Amino acid sequence: MPLESAETPVNPRSEPSRRFSVAPMMDWTDRHCRFFLRLLSSNALLYTEMVTTGALLHGDAERFLRHDEAEHPLALQLGGSVPADLAACAKLAQDAGYDEVNLNVGCPSDRVQNNMIGACLMAHPALVSDCVKAMQDAVQIPVTVKHRIGINGRDSYAELCDFVGQVRDAGCRSFTVHARIAILEGLSPKENREIPPLRYDVAAQLKADFPDLEIILNGGIKTLDECQAHLQTFDGVMLGREAYHNPYLLAEVDQQLFASPAPVISRSEALAKLRPYIARHLASGGAMHHVTRHILGLGQGFPGARKFRQLLSVDIHKSKDPLALLDQAGELLQGR
Numbered sequence: 001m002p003l004e005s006a007e008t009p010v011n012p013r014s015e016p017s018r019r020f021s022v023a024p025m026m027d028w029t030d031r032h033c034r035f036f037l038r039l040l041s042s043n044a045l046l047y048t049e050m051v052t053t054g055a056l057l058h059g060d061a062e063r064f065l066r067h068d069e070a071e072h073p074l075a076l077q078l079g080g081s082v083p084a085d086l087a088a089c090a091k092l093a094q095d096a097g098y099d100e101v102n103l104n105v106g107c108p109s110d111r112v113q114n115n116m117i118g119a120c121l122m123a124h125p126a127l128v129s130d131c132v133k134a135m136q137d138a139v140q141i142p143v144t145v146k147h148r149i150g151i152n153g154r155d156s157y158a159e160l161c162d163f164v165g166q167v168r169d170a171g172c173r174s175f176t177v178h179a180r181i182a183i184l185e186g187l188s189p190k191e192n193r194e195i196p197p198l199r200y201d202v203a204a205q206l207k208a209d210f211p212d213l214e215i216i217l218n219g220g221i222k223t224l225d226e227c228q229a230h231l232q233t234f235d236g237v238m239l240g241r242e243a244y245h246n247p248y249l250l251a252e253v254d255q256q257l258f259a260s261p262a263p264v265i266s267r268s269e270a271l272a273k274l275r276p277y278i279a280r281h282l283a284s285g286g287a288m289h290h291v292t293r294h295i296l297g298l299g300q301g302f303p304g305a306r307k308f309r310q311l312l313s314v315d316i317h318k319s320k321d322p323l324a325l326l327d328q329a330g331e332l333l334q335g336r
């Protein structure tokens with residue numbers, strides 16, 4: 001076998017499994033959140049918050065791309081619609097060590113629509129195809145797309161198939177489908193996650209009609225039992241708000257969905273493993289609530305859970321010794 005030239009780009013990581021993933025969520029899935037979630041599951045694929053091409057190309061790229069090596073497998077989600085800009089940002093993602101780059105074609109907010117980002121791109125499948133091709137030509141890591149099943153005014157199944165077919169022909173092999181349409185006028189992003197009905201049947205039909213593609217289901221999934229059921233139809237499942245508000249759900253993902261023989265981590269063990277990370281963050285000038293705001297969901301379903309949440313959401317802002325407060329919260333998790 002001939003030796004590869006020094007110029008041959010090599011992706012040192014294998015393609016990540018998308019059997020279970022945590023959705024990109026603005027203001028939530030920052031690097032501190034992802035580090036914490038990784039303590040609960042070794043196999044879950046984690047996504048960054050959406051980062052716009054403008055923020056990377058004209059802002060503080062190092063800050064947006066920063067992550068801990070422990071977060072892998074890790075994907076960067078991009079927002080944008082200019083193929084050359086997306087290609088440049090995909091290259092930045094690859095150079096920073098990300099395992100995947102994902103294009104956002106699902107966010108319905110007015111702010112991103114005005115910049116031709118997110119769900120409005122479902123009306124422009126040829127442009128999305130050009131974006132995907134440009135990104136794929138620039139990198140060796142996988143380029144994936146997250147989208148809705150439609151938008152108002154373009155919500156027929158035929159139009160969905162046209163979108164997926166064109167983007168597939170540009171080379172995309174993995175699609176994460178939020179099984180709701182997006183209403184681009186009159187609904188807030190929150191309402192767009194709740195008011196349009198979930199249509200798992202539409203996503204299932206898409207998988208049946210595009211059996212060669214990897215189809216990941218997103219939207220409204222709340223339990224690992226539901227994940228197991230959906231995995232009979234789909235190649236993977238993506239959880240968003242449930243994974244954030246009830247993060248301890250991830251503690252059994254490896255065992256239930258990936259057949260891991262490892263013991264399930266306890267809440268107490270997870271907090272103990274997070275403590276050195278928090279100490280490093282404090283030593284570098286950070287505030288403890290930057291991290292602990294993401295772990296409040298550990299405090300559910302046991303005596304003392306409310307006190308746990310109060311310590312880390314209210315008392316934390318008054319404490320002169322935040323690590324001692326963290327240890328006090330940890331005592332409430334003992335045996336859990």
